[in-house]
Amino acid sequence: MTTQQLVDQIRKKKSFLCIGLDTDLEKIPSHLLEEEDPIFEFNKAIIDATHQLCVAYKPNIAFYEAYGLKGWKSLERTIDYLNKNYPEIFTIADAKRGDIGNTSTRYAKAFFEELSFDSITIAPYMGKDSVEPFLAFQGKHTILLALTSNEGAFDYQTQIIDGTELYKKVLKTSRTYENSKNLMYVVGATKAEYLTAIREIIPDNFLLVPGVGAQGGSLQEVCRYGLTKDVGLLINSSRGIIYASDSANFAKAAKIEAEKLQNQMAVLLDSN
Numbered sequence: 001m002t003t004q005q006l007v008d009q010i011r012k013k014k015s016f017l018c019i020g021l022d023t024d025l026e027k028i029p030s031h032l033l034e035e036e037d038p039i040f041e042f043n044k045a046i047i048d049a050t051h052q053l054c055v056a057y058k059p060n061i062a063f064y065e066a067y068g069l070k071g072w073k074s075l076e077r078t079i080d081y082l083n084k085n086y087p088e089i090f091t092i093a094d095a096k097r098g099d100i101g102n103t104s105t106r107y108a109k110a111f112f113e114e115l116s117f118d119s120i121t122i123a124p125y126m127g128k129d130s131v132e133p134f135l136a137f138q139g140k141h142t143i144l145l146a147l148t149s150n151e152g153a154f155d156y157q158t159q160i161i162d163g164t165e166l167y168k169k170v171l172k173t174s175r176t177y178e179n180s181k182n183l184m185y186v187v188g189a190t191k192a193e194y195l196t197a198i199r200e201i202i203p204d205n206f207l208l209v210p211g212v213g214a215q216g217g218s219l220q221e222v223c224r225y226g227l228t229k230d231v232g233l234l235i236n237s238s239r240g241i242i243y244a245s246d247s248a249n250f251a252k253a254a255k256i257e258a259e260k261l262q263n264q265m266a267v268l269l270d271s272n
């Protein structure tokens with residue numbers, strides 16, 4: 001999917017919401033556990049109930065890998081269901097990969113070709129030759145961790161190296177990579193006060209912003225400093241939406257939570 005197609009979808013739906021499919025068998029409604037593939041059935045119900053309110057879904061791969069082969073099957077069924085039924089939706093494999101070049105290429109093939117995701121999250125730590133293999137895939141997007149939402153972000157990402165914070169070095173250096181136009185970045189909603197400095201370095205790139213809802217980040221704060229002329233933001237919420245209820249009406253409850261965020265986004269887009 002092109003960035004323009006994503007922007008068009010955002011304008012049409014008045015939403016830049018990404019719903020995180022962090023599907024956990026210990027949290028989904030117990031009646032689903034009788035199904036042959038409870039994870040897929042849960043995801044399908046959430047997707048069917050919320051697809052008009054969001055522009056992206058982000059399965060976090062850990063929640064699937066945790067169940068071995070069965071989990072991978074549920075992931076494959078979920079991405080196939082999305083691509084077949086809602087092809088306009090932007091899909092993110094939250095896999096946080098990155099390795100030496102030939103290994104990165106295999107990861108890219110797994111998520112971009114075999115599973116047909118539009119994008120993948122990547123850790124920048126191993127540098128240029130670990131990221132460029134992902135960028136080589138045209139029509140696909142590489143979402144580099146810049147400033148993450150967790151407390152541990154302060155361990156390295158904000159440390160000053162050669163006079164500049166490490167996360168800024170990641171932003172600046174990655175712009176020099178081949179096919180850097182395919183880059184997006186992760187910035188945690190809990191770090192909204194850094195967005196002005198971030199936008200000075202990357203004025204236009206899309207940011208994936210997790211951390212609203214369960215982690216306490218503010219949608220309004222993120223938008224104040226992070227919105228661009230083409231919106232430039234995908235705001236993720238996982239637990240706050242998908243686990244709104246653990247009863248039979250869980251999908252309806254998820255829709256209500258998604259609607260709350262989408263309504264706020266429509267107001268923010270109108271006043272942008």
Ligand SMILES: O=C(O)c1cc(=O)[nH]c(=O)n1[C@@H]1O[C@H](COP(=O)(O)O)[C@@H](O)[C@H]1O
Nearest residue numbers: 060121148149150188210214215237238239
């Ligand atoms: O890459 C991510 O998506 C990510 C980066 C980050 O800095 N913080 C962060 O929470 N995430 C992911 O975003 C999701 C947040 O989930 P909730 O806190 O339940 O909304 C999880 O899948 C996290 O792994």
